[in-house]
Amino acid sequence: MGMIGQHLLNGMMQGTIYGLVAMGFTIFFGVMNVIKFSHGDVLTLGAFGGLVAVWATNSMGLPVPVQFIAAFAAAMLLSAVAGAGISHFLIMPLRNAPPLNMLLMTMMVGTVLREAIRLFFPNGTNPQRFPELLPSGGFNIGSSFFRTDALILIVAGIASIGVVYWIINRTKFGLAMRAVAEDVETARTMGINFARVIPLTFALGSITAGFAGTIYGLYYSEINYGMGLLLAVIGFTAAIVGGLGNIWGAIIGGYLFAGLQTFVVAAMPSMSDYKNVFAFVLIIMLITWRPTGLLAERGSERV
Numbered sequence: 001m002g003m004i005g006q007h008l009l010n011g012m013m014q015g016t017i018y019g020l021v022a023m024g025f026t027i028f029f030g031v032m033n034v035i036k037f038s039h040g041d042v043l044t045l046g047a048f049g050g051l052v053a054v055w056a057t058n059s060m061g062l063p064v065p066v067q068f069i070a071a072f073a074a075a076m077l078l079s080a081v082a083g084a085g086i087s088h089f090l091i092m093p094l095r096n097a098p099p100l101n102m103l104l105m106t107m108m109v110g111t112v113l114r115e116a117i118r119l120f121f122p123n124g125t126n127p128q129r130f131p132e133l134l135p136s137g138g139f140n141i142g143s144s145f146f147r148t149d150a151l152i153l154i155v156a157g158i159a160s161i162g163v164v165y166w167i168i169n170r171t172k173f174g175l176a177m178r179a180v181a182e183d184v185e186t187a188r189t190m191g192i193n194f195a196r197v198i199p200l201t202f203a204l205g206s207i208t209a210g211f212a213g214t215i216y217g218l219y220y221s222e223i224n225y226g227m228g229l230l231l232a233v234i235g236f237t238a239a240i241v242g243g244l245g246n247i248w249g250a251i252i253g254g255y256l257f258a259g260l261q262t263f264v265v266a267a268m269p270s271m272s273d274y275k276n277v278f279a280f281v282l283i284i285m286l287i288t289w290r291p292t293g294l295l296a297e298r299g300s301e302r303v
Helices: 002-032 039-059 064-094 099-120 148-170 172-182 184-189 194-220 227-242 247-267 269-289
Strands: 138-141 144-147
Touching: 002 039, 002 144, 002 148, 002 172, 002 194, 002 227, 002 247, 039 064, 039 099, 039 194, 039 227, 064 099, 064 194, 099 227, 138 148, 144 148, 148 172, 148 194, 148 247, 172 184, 172 194, 184 194, 194 227, 227 247, 227 269, 247 269
Parallel strands: none
Antiparallel strands: 138 144
């Protein structure tokens, strides 16, 4: 019984990370019908940017709270610049090309980012220790132990999901995003600057990846140059199973995948190394049953 709290916490933590990654995928697809497979590598870039920011602020003797803020700020800024740059210089020129070209291009961009981190970051091949910036320890409720840092990160992750949802549904920029997603030509005639909205949309989606990468580093105290590969596959899977193009579907898909992993670990501890295999098998069965996802996008409303 004492492990239930820890399993619940792990599931919530992983679900928050997966949901943030899946949200980015669904934003890209909802607005531009693009599946950006470099999304996981942008996450890695953001995480490494956050790590460098912590090193820099620590070397200047700044307090831990400042290092914490700097980590998230650098990760989100770097991810946003990378996302907007990919959109402006690569995706926009190819927007009329066959979808396969776009798919291959985003995969190659991801490879470039990943290999650049591996080759040019000091000891980039080795896992990098991410400093502990949050209070250690925790508390017991009954026989279950809850880590304080995990609870803080889960609250921060859920709050960030809420902020992105608010931007999309309550701001003029979000209105422009949704207008472009519905009909590009009509949006243009209404005065929406298409060339500005698209890079900003990709910046917003990439910020979720940078945020998720920093949460991952703070929780697991380690990052590596290949971490984005599996997270991208899981995030994309979560977006598909939830309903690609539907924000809530992506979030539900993320928590569902994490829930399946946690269930395997809790029910069959000896098979924990195969948690991804079991989770993907169950997801395949679910997708077979509902090919359009749990919350398929409505034809009249995307993102």
